Amino acid sequence: MRGEVLKNHLELLVLTALAAGPGHGYSIIRAIRDRSDGEFELLEGSLYPALHRLERERLVSSSWSKVAGRKRRVYELSPNGRATLEQQERDWRRFERAMNLVLDGT
Amino acid sequence: MTIDGYLVELERELRLRRAPRARLLRETEDHLHDLCAELAADGLAREQAEARAVAQFGAAATVAARFAEATASTTAHRAVNVGVAAFLAYAGVFVAFATAASPVLRDFPQGAGSLFALQFAAVALGVAFVRSLRWRGAVAAPTTELTAIARALSVACVALVCAVVAEGAVAVSRPAGVVVWSDGRWLTLAFAGALAVVLLSAIGAIRTAAQAQAVDALPSRDQHGSAAALLADDVETLLTRARLPQASRPLRWLLAHPWPATLALAALAFAAVTATGVAGSGGNGLAGAATLAAVEASLIVVGLAAFGRTLGLRH
Numbered sequence: 001m002r003g004e005v006l007k008n009h010l011e012l013l014v015l016t017a018l019a020a021g022p023g024h025g026y027s028i029i030r031a032i033r034d035r036s037d038g039e040f041e042l043l044e045g046s047l048y049p050a051l052h053r054l055e056r057e058r059l060v061s062s063s064w065s066k067v068a069g070r071k072r073r074v075y076e077l078s079p080n081g082r083a084t085l086e087q088q089e090r091d092w093r094r095f096e097r098a099m100n101l102v103l104d105g106t
Numbered sequence: 107m108t109i110d111g112y113l114v115e116l117e118r119e120l121r122l123r124r125a126p127r128a129r130l131l132r133e134t135e136d137h138l139h140d141l142c143a144e145l146a147a148d149g150l151a152r153e154q155a156e157a158r159a160v161a162q163f164g165a166a167a168t169v170a171a172r173f174a175e176a177t178a179s180t181t182a183h184r185a186v187n188v189g190v191a192a193f194l195a196y197a198g199v200f201v202a203f204a205t206a207a208s209p210v211l212r213d214f215p216q217g218a219g220s221l222f223a224l225q226f227a228a229v230a231l232g233v234a235f236v237r238s239l240r241w242r243g244a245v246a247a248p249t250t251e252l253t254a255i256a257r258a259l260s261v262a263c264v265a266l267v268c269a270v271v272a273e274g275a276v277a278v279s280r281p282a283g284v285v286v287w288s289d290g291r292w293l294t295l296a297f298a299g300a301l302a303v304v305l306l307s308a309i310g311a312i313r314t315a316a317q318a319q320a321v322d323a324l325p326s327r328d329q330h331g332s333a334a335a336l337l338a339d340d341v342e343t344l345l346t347r348a349r350l351p352q353a354s355r356p357l358r359w360l361l362a363h364p365w366p367a368t369l370a371l372a373a374l375a376f377a378a379v380t381a382t383g384v385a386g387s388g389g390n391g392l393a394g395a396a397t398l399a400a401v402e403a404s405l406i407v408v409g410l411a412a413f414g415r416t417l418g419l420r421h
Contacts (some may be wrong), residue, residue, distance in 0.1 A: 007389060026137045026141065044137065044163045045168065046168075046169065048130055048134065048137075049175070049176040052177070053180060053246070072136060073133050
């Protein structure tokens with residue numbers, strides 16, 4: 001699954017991946033792919049505009065850190081980001097429940 | 107394509123300032139080398155691994171477009187914040203000004219120009235704020251919304267500048283016997299401060315308009331219907347988030363029928379302004395109050411006719 005569908009939910013996916021702990025761009029992509037059992041294949045370049053924007057919104061913070069001997073930009077969920085994630089997760093669950101009701105009724 | 111070749115192309119496509127561009131290029135380079143190493147470990151030759159990594163990352167023009175959309179959204183949200191701050195700052199000064207020299211406001215039309223312009227600014231900023239609030243937190247707002255926010259901000263800023271100029275004109279042409287600005291130094295300073303914030307908001311509006319236009323020119327831009335239809339969706343979404351979904355139906359009806367709603371609002375404004383004017387003058391100023399009320403009601407109707415489409419309030 002890729003393209004527009006994922007683009008509209010990219011923020012939730014990124015925040016969820018970071019909820020498990022700080023990570024750099026590449027590890028976030030891998031986390032999303034692994035947790036979706038390979039279903040979600042993001043256009044990898046679209047991750048960075050999203051990360052930079054989440055940082056400007058103060059939902060994540062970032063700093064250069066050494067990871068496996070290399071300097072990387074590592075992103076971390078902020079308290080605001082955690083609250084936003086919880087809200088978005090609630091919204092998604094509600095949407096999912098309503099969608100299931102509609103689909104099951106057909 | 108090699109990783110180095112891709113980075114050169116991406117640098118050429120990106121429309122960012124030097125620092126964020128350098129950071130993105132560095133992150134992209136790291137990402138591509140990681141991906142390339144993973145693909146090489148799976149058995150691909152170096153050249154094939156680089157080509158696959160670049161393809162998986164996405165075309166340079168697409169990545170640059172995503173950045174442009176995200177940057178334009180952030181700029182729009184910030185510009186709306188500054189616009190609201192400018193409105194509050196100037197409205198505060200206006201009230202202080204009117205309180206310090208109330209006879210000027212009572213001698214219609216002096217001061218009225220600024221008051222009317224402030225009302226235009228309030229409506230335009232309200233529209234921009236609702237649209238912006240709906241899309242805060244999302245990676246990027248749809249292009250239609252960005253364009254609508256940019257237009258609403260432009261209308262609001264022009265109205266605010268007109269309000270400041272109109273009030274400035276009143277200030278320097280005060281009739282004798284009324285408090286002059288030189289006697290109210292704090293008021294003059296507050297006016298200058300508000301003017302500075304208004305000018306800042308105008309810069310924000312110009313930047314928003316320029317970036318929204320650039321995003322609109324992208325081949326991969328998002329289009330999600332008309333600005334008027336999106337505004338109704340935005341209001342409904344915000345009310346649902348605020349757990350007030352029952353309020354969305356009447357508001358949606360009002361937005362779907364802008365002319366009856368505007369005429370009703372104009373009639374209400376006429377009655378309220380007339381009643382306030384008559385009460386304020388001890389029952390002797392019916393003609394003056396009715397004139398002011400008629401101008402107010404007319405401007406509400408003219409406002410929808412002139413700016414309704416620009417603000418996305420009507421089709």
